[in-house]
């Protein structure tokens with residue numbers, strides 16, 4: 001597909017941009033450009049791709065996304081490599097997952113190559129927007145919304161795909177320290193629901209529990225399964241791994257109510273490569289408490305593109321609080337994080353073909 005390039009009439013002044021890039025935070029600073037592609041069933045599908053200035057959208061007030069939340073998104077990062085180049089990490093996996101989410105939300109597929117091309121174009125347009133801080137990256141947010149003006153309840157016939165970019169520093173305030181999580185009474189996803197899709201609706205429903213966790217001084221919320229309220233599923237936006245003293249590692253299996261994280265999938269491979277026995281299984285909150293108390297559980301880590309790999313230090317709930325190991329960052333967590341970040345930055349050999357170099 002041809003991409004129309006729309007020149008930016010007033011890019012951010014260089015001095016202002018470079019100042020902002022010294023302390024980007026997470027999700028509040030945005031680059032100058034965006035990619036948009038429109039979809040219209042009546043026009044034969046995807047059309048009118050462009051890369052141009054990041055600007056406000058114009059939507060009809062009856063646009064389907066505003067009423068029935070037909071929206072999906074992805075999250076991936078462009079990394080500055082140690083050789084000065086720029087690379088993406090497993091973007092084909094994001095493209096595939098985007099279409100899996102589209103299926104669940106009754107939205108059209110975006111050809112994977114078009115997804116990748118959009119990202120390449122945006123990173124090229126915003127190549128001067130990489131943060132100057134250690135551990136910084138350009139966070140990319142592809143998403144799709146239903147734009148058709150229509151209040152009936154059925155899948156829309158018109159959509160917009162957009163990619164924006166946000167220079168990002170560390171996800172958690174305070175950087176690389178162990179986080180504290182709160183066991184919520186609320187659930188995130190029920191069997192047969194949308195838990196495995198990356199859709200905004202899941203996040204809307206997680207805001208009250210996340211707000212409660214924050215109000216009580218915790219960093220993240222932990223969701224248990226919706227049926228028995230005992231099986232550990234995931235955090236608001238991160239998957240979990242449990243590391244035992246005998247070299248075993250458990251991560252909750254993908255039952256359809258858990259988001260299939262690309263970081264999760266990568267860690268399974270990296271941990272197995274180190275000789276650890278990784279099991280995708282069911283792990284209960286009671287077992288977790290017991291294993292933490294007995295010392296069998298030595299580490300717990302949370303992972304996702306935004307926060308990379310983070311140690312979970314303490315777990316709190318209505319029945320009290322418990323600590324994992326010494327409550328800090330364990331050896332496996334630190335080592336696997338190093339390795340993953342090393343691959344992403346080009347400092348560690350990419351033996352799995354995960355890194356897509358851009359020029």
Ligand SMILES: *Cc1c(COP(=O)(O)O)cnc(C)c1O
Nearest residue numbers: 237238239259261262263304305
């Ligand atoms: C995006 C996301 C993750 C992490 O997925 P990655 O592909 O590793 O970034 C985990 N849980 C939820 C709910 C998510 O939305």
